Amino acid sequence: MQPGYSQGVSDKSKIVAGILQILLPFGVGRFYMGDTKTGVIQLIVTLVTCGFGGIWGVIDGILILVKGGVDGQGRPLRD
Template identity: 90%
Template sequence: MVPPPGPRCRQDGSRSLLCRTMTTPPYSQYPQGVSDKSKVVAGILQILLGGFGVGRFYMGDTKTGVIQLVVTLVTCGLGSIWGLIDGILILVNGGVDGQGRPLRD
């Protein structure tokens, strides 16, 4: 099925339908290659609630977030030290989101 002419599609002189591809939204406010997640927010969440992996869930790294949650539950809370250290490292070194893009400042 061919899309009708409209804001995304137009017909040229030979009656061929030309459509623009929408790979990135035109309203994107962050540069390509940089995450829309903040490293400050991720670091603070990880310091305060790191035992539950909240900072990692915020960043989109669900695998590490689930592992941190399980370790904290299995060790009766001692695993939350991992979350505290991880939060400090996120604040100091930054990190990447779930898609591999560096976190914004």
């Protein structure tokens, strides 16, 4: 565990993260969750493919809504 981070549930919502990923499918939900590495990769893929890579963000958003996920510190997202 890193100093300053408590174990337990994240302060980030899986509903907000999933909706952001679906409505703005270029990594915004991942940035919200604190997963900047994946967010940047999704942004680059979407730009390089002229928007077609955005399907990854939509699918990712659906998976976040269904399965949940973890924030940048590895804590599970709250419902």
